[in-house]
Amino acid sequence: MFLRLVADSFARRPRRKLLTGAALALGMAVVTAAFSVSLDVGDRLAHEFRSLGANLLVTPQADSLPLEIGGVDYRPVDAGAYLPERDLGKLKTIFWRNNIVGFAPVMEVPVEAWTKSSQSLSAPAYSVKTTLIGTWAHQPVAIPDGRSYFTGMEQTNSWWHVDGRWFRDAAECLAGKSFAARAGVKTGDVLHINSSGKNIALTVTGILSAGGPEDDAVVAPLQVAQQFAGKPGQYRRLYVSALTKPEDDFARRNPASMKPAELERWSCSPYASSIAYQIKQVLPGVDARVIRRVAEGEGSILTRVRSLLWLATLAALLAAVLAVGASSAASVIERRSEIGLMKAIGAGSGTIGFLLAAEQLLLAFVGGGVGYALGIVLARILGEKIFGVAPEPSILVFVVILGLAALVTLLGSAIPLRRASRYEPAQILRGE
Amino acid sequence: MPDRRMFWRIMRRLFAAQRGRLLVILLALGAGAALSAALLNLQVDAKSRLVREFRVFGPNVIVAPRGAGGSSAGLSTPGESTLDESVVQQVAQSIPPRVTADSYLYLVAAVSSSASSQPVSAVIAGKRSELIDRSSWRSAIVTPRGIKNRCLVGVKASEQLNLQSADRLMLQAGGREESCVSEIADRRGDAEDSQIVVNLDAAQRLAALPGKISLMQLSVTGKPREIQAYITALAQKIPSADVHGLRQFTDAEAKIYDRISGLLTTTTALVLVLTGLCVMAAMTNVAMERRADVGLMKAIGGATRRVLRLFLAEAALLGLAGGVVGAAAGLMLSISLGKTVFGVAARPRLIVYPVSVALTILVAIVSAYPLRRLASISPASVFRGEA
Numbered sequence: 033m034f035l036r037l038v039a040d041s042f043a044r045r046p047r048r049k050l051l052t053g054a055a056l057a058l059g060m061a062v063v064t065a066a067f068s069v070s071l072d073v074g075d076r077l078a079h080e081f082r083s084l085g086a087n088l089l090v091t092p093q094a095d096s097l098p099l100e101i102g103g104v105d106y107r108p109v110d111a112g113a114y115l116p117e118r119d120l121g122k123l124k125t126i127f128w129r130n131n132i133v134g135f136a137p138v139m140e141v142p143v144e145a146w147t148k149s150s151q152s153l154s155a156p157a158y159s160v161k162t163t164l165i166g167t168w169a170h171q172p173v174a175i176p177d178g179r180s181y182f183t184g185m186e187q188t189n190s191w192w193h194v195d196g197r198w199f200r201d202a203a204e205c206l207a208g209k210s211f212a213a214r215a216g217v218k219t220g221d222v223l224h225i226n227s228s229g230k231n232i233a234l235t236v237t238g239i240l241s242a243g244g245p246e247d248d249a250v251v252a253p254l255q256v257a258q259q260f261a262g263k264p265g266q267y268r269r270l271y272v273s274a275l276t277k278p279e280d281d282f283a284r285r286n287p288a289s290m291k292p293a294e295l296e297r298w299s300c301s302p303y304a305s306s307i308a309y310q311i312k313q314v315l316p317g318v319d320a321r322v323i324r325r326v327a328e329g330e331g332s333i334l335t336r337v338r339s340l341l342w343l344a345t346l347a348a349l350l351a352a353v354l355a356v357g358a359s360s361a362a363s364v365i366e367r368r369s370e371i372g373l374m375k376a377i378g379a380g381s382g383t384i385g386f387l388l389a390a391e392q393l394l395l396a397f398v399g400g401g402v403g404y405a406l407g408i409v410l411a412r413i414l415g416e417k418i419f420g421v422a423p424e425p426s427i428l429v430f431v432v433i434l435g436l437a438a439l440v441t442l443l444g445s446a447i448p449l450r451r452a453s454r455y456e457p458a459q460i461l462r463g464e
Numbered sequence: 465m466p467d468r469r470m471f472w473r474i475m476r477r478l479f480a481a482q483r484g485r486l487l488v489i490l491l492a493l494g495a496g497a498a499l500s501a502a503l504l505n506l507q508v509d510a511k512s513r514l515v516r517e518f519r520v521f522g523p524n525v526i527v528a529p530r531g532a533g534g535s536s537a538g539l540s541t542p543g544e545s546t547l548d549e550s551v552v553q554q555v556a557q558s559i560p561p562r563v564t565a566d567s568y569l570y571l572v573a574a575v576s577s578s579a580s581s582q583p584v585s586a587v588i589a590g591k592r593s594e595l596i597d598r599s600s601w602r603s604a605i606v607t608p609r610g611i612k613n614r615c616l617v618g619v620k621a622s623e624q625l626n627l628q629s630a631d632r633l634m635l636q637a638g639g640r641e642e643s644c645v646s647e648i649a650d651r652r653g654d655a656e657d658s659q660i661v662v663n664l665d666a667a668q669r670l671a672a673l674p675g676k677i678s679l680m681q682l683s684v685t686g687k688p689r690e691i692q693a694y695i696t697a698l699a700q701k702i703p704s705a706d707v708h709g710l711r712q713f714t715d716a717e718a719k720i721y722d723r724i725s726g727l728l729t730t731t732t733a734l735v736l737v738l739t740g741l742c743v744m745a746a747m748t749n750v751a752m753e754r755r756a757d758v759g760l761m762k763a764i765g766g767a768t769r770r771v772l773r774l775f776l777a778e779a780a781l782l783g784l785a786g787g788v789v790g791a792a793a794g795l796m797l798s799i800s801l802g803k804t805v806f807g808v809a810a811r812p813r814l815i816v817y818p819v820s821v822a823l824t825i826l827v828a829i830v831s832a833y834p835l836r837r838l839a840s841i842s843p844a845s846v847f848r849g850e851a
Contacts, residue, residue, distance in 0.1 A: 321653040336517065343801060347502070351743075355743070
């Protein structure tokens with residue numbers, strides 16, 4: 033009988049039920065879309081923030097003071113400590129290895145450079161003082177488990193724009209924009225580099241514009257710099273670009289003073305500082321530091337965008353409550369005579385409330401389900417349009433949406449339902 | 465004017481007749497207006513907050529000497545590539561109203577303290593920060609008073625020198641000497657960790673380069689396109705220097721700004737449309753209850769158009785009332801919401817108010833529109849209870 037009443041109610045007022053259901057489905061669709069995007073936005077934006085470049089810097093622990101200005105170390109090659117290049121594969125063995133997007137070792141050598149063309153333009157002995165930055169462009173790194181992984185400046189410093197192409201072997205290099213203008217170097221020229229008695233000729237494969245001190249330098253493969261410095265297989269600094277979680281107070285605590293349980297939780301969160309800690313454990317004799325300027329900016333912006341999106345989700349939810357509430361209020365008012373009749377023939381307030389609530393719940397599940405399906409499509413379109421990647425549909429969202437739909441309909445109809453249970457049947461039936 | 469008097473009389477009656485129904489409609493419209501006003505205001509505000517937030521990354525525009533010797537050569541022989549300090553004035557006269565400008569002079573000096581036995585060579589960065597502010601009435605360059613004889617020692621440098629806070633430091637370069645009291649800087653993870661930051665004047669004395677700077681770092685707040693335009697303009701204004709954006713940050717900022725503003729715009733648009741539709745659904749539900757009224761009016765001789773106009777006018781009035789109250793509430797709401805998101809109260813944008821009121825009226829009218837269908841039914845069927 034109960035089921036029959038419910039079914040009857042749907043059959044008798046298909047349009048009204050459809051309208052309420054549609055409002056609910058629409059609301060839930062927007063909530064689903066906003067919810068999926070909010071869940072996903074952290075990861076997506078973290079990827080975007082990687083275009084800021086490295087957020088971790090690895091240097092030798094026992095080192096002399098770097099003479100570093102704007103990211104270029106001007107120490108002579110014989111000063112300070114170096115790190116072995118062959119250990120770098122171990123970076124991909126740490127717990128957060130999949131969060132490491134890329135890394136690039138760097139070594140600078142002060143050099144003099146000249147080309148044939150600049151020689152013909154001015155005095156024969158004319159040469160230009162500059163810095164040779166040795167690094168990786170796109171280098172295969174052997175990982176201890178046998179695979180190899182390609183990384184280098186192309187990943188970490190994505191803002192570097194090369195007019196031409198990157199160097200591929202030890203006979204090629206890039207010329208920085210200002211250096212090229214100063215020394216009259218063009219793509220395809222042969223650049224003679226001279227430092228501490230060694231002489232190497234490199235073909236310029238591209239002009240680099242980086243917007244930093246690299247614009248005034250020659251960028252070459254790491255092994256070229258190693259040859260000049262006489263430090264084969266070594267590097268001076270390592271830039272690591274990693275996907276991280278915004279740091280909170282917990283993240284900034286000193287791991288040395290933590291209890292074991294805390295330390296576990298700390299190192300199982302991809303904070304920049306915990307990744308730095310793990311790098312220190314896997315590479316002996318290094319000091320890994322978080323580049324605060326990059327990491328902090330990232331954290332604060334991410335937190336804000338996320339809370340803005342949650343607000344939008346909440347707003348969508350409120351709008352849905354509004355719609356469902358108003359329409360169920362209207363439906364209860366409209367069904368006064370029906371309620372009166374039921375009461376007159378002996379139904380209690382509880383039974384009627386239960387009947388109406390059951391109707392609303394049925395509506396909620398159907399509307400919520402349809403809304404979820406719509407919302408997933410919407411989230412895919414949104415994600416693909418904005419980030420180029422669609423968020424994964426998740427079961428969690430589905431469960432949450434159904435729960436929310438039920439909550440919203442019950443909340444929205446709570447006041448009218450309470451009023452309905454207080455109706456005096458005699459009055460209603462008399463038409464008052 | 466009996467016609468108009470009658471119109472208002474009917475209006476009053478309509479409003480007075482069913483208080484409960486009126487409350488539901490006003491609530492729906494008002495809440496919708498509040499929601500859209502709050503969201504619109506937050507959205508407009510968030511974009512401008514975001515560009516300010518980007519300045520956490522620090523300076524984004526560099527003014528450096530043009531092509532002279534390069535920074536490496538500049539380091540070994542500092543005189544080779546410097547700018548005149550007057551460049552600060554030139555920057556100050558340029559476009560954006562508020563810019564923080566840091567002038568730097570770099571040199572390498574032998575640093576010793578009482579704790580370290582041997583002098584260590586370190587990069588000394590002479591720094592002067594200036595706030596160029598042309599937005600206020602006094603249009604000035606504000607140079608904060610440098611704390612005399614204080615130097616900010618980077619973490620790495622302090623470890624190397626075995627330095628405590630408030631130790632006395634001796635800086636030596638080319639036979640010249642300066643001394644200062646140390647203060648340990650926070651760990652930053654970049655080049656400044658190994659530098660010692662002193663007053664620009666002290667660095668100029670030490671390098672024997674009075675009135676010269678190595679470079680200027682500007683922290684320009686603005687949308688990526690504005691920053692690009694500013695860089696171009698500044699480069700034209702100061703041909704003697706090389707003005708360029710710090711690509712690492714300007715590029716990433718542009719990219720991230722695009723993404724985030726796209727995200728905010730689409731979510732806001734979605735929620736606005738949804739709010740509109742939901743308010744409409746609620747209103748339509750209620751409006752359909754007016755069948756009896758429409759039937760009665762038609763029965764006593766009201767022309768369909770006039771009856772319809774009456775109900776549309778009613779809806780517009782309700783929309784206006786709900787919008788005026790709701791949008792105001794929404795703006796208030798967004799101020800406090802802005803506080804929770806950005807830590808600073810969101811500035812209410814005046815444009816948001818009329819826009820959300822207009823939107824509410826529009827939604828109210830559109831949702832009363834289904835009444836048109838009632839115009840085609842015959843009054844008799846309404847009274848018989850068939851419609």
